[in-house]
Amino acid sequence: MKCPFCGSLKDQVIDSRPIEHTSAVKRRRECSECKKRYTTFERPEEISLMVVKSDNRREPFDRKKIWSGIDRACRKRPIAAETIDKMVNEIENELMGEYVMEIPSSLIGEKILEKLWGIDLVAYIRFASVYRKFADIDTFMQELKKLKKEHAKRLTKD
Ligand SMILES: [Zn+2]
Structure with missing residues (x-):
């Protein structure tokens, strides 16, 4: 890092903390020359996490796509935007952790x-x-059956 005060390239990191929900890190640095302190925000050069589609095409991972897919499914349901955010964050973190x-x-x-x-x-x-x-009505009916069972289970739980 180049000190914004004296231009020295020597510094010491005093404090380093991740910024929530991002891959960025906030660092507090002290210039080794003039001893002034400054803050930097660093994010990894876009780690190009790629998504491989079923037809083998690849495209850059895009969290907005996950968001809009969930958002569409949740439309007019009693689900808060924060809940959607939380889901997207969890998914993103899990993926980043595993892949x-x-x-x-x-x-x-x-x-x-x-x-x-x-x-x-x-x-x-x-x-x-x-x-x-x-693919067919049978698969759909199977899925519905599963849902009905789960729905009944949740009702009795309340
Ligand atoms: Zn300096």
């Missing part, structure tokens, strides 16, 4: 389903019907 370079897109879909299952069954089935494109 280094490439993520199969199918896995992202499954993770979204997993989260929605825990939040709202209507949103779940909406997302599932788009994502899984239920």
Whole structure:
């Protein structure tokens, strides 16, 4: 880092903390020459995490896509924007933790389903019907059966 006061390239990191929900890090530095302190924000040069689609095309990981997929499924459901944010953050963190370079897109879909299952069954089935494109009516009915059972279970729990 170049000291903004004297231009020296020698400094010491005094404090380093990650910025929540991002891969950026905030660092407090002290110039070794003039002893003045300054703060830097650093983010890794876009680690290009790639998503591998079912037809093997690759595209850069885009958290906005996850967000809009979930948002669409949750439309008009009693789900707060913060809840959606939280889901997206969890998914992103899990993916970043588990995958280094490439993520199969199918896995992202499954993770979204997993989260929605825990939040709202209507949103779940909406997302599932788009994502899984239920090949036939039997698959769809199977999924509905599973939902009905789960729904009943949740009702008795309340
Ligand atoms: Zn300095």
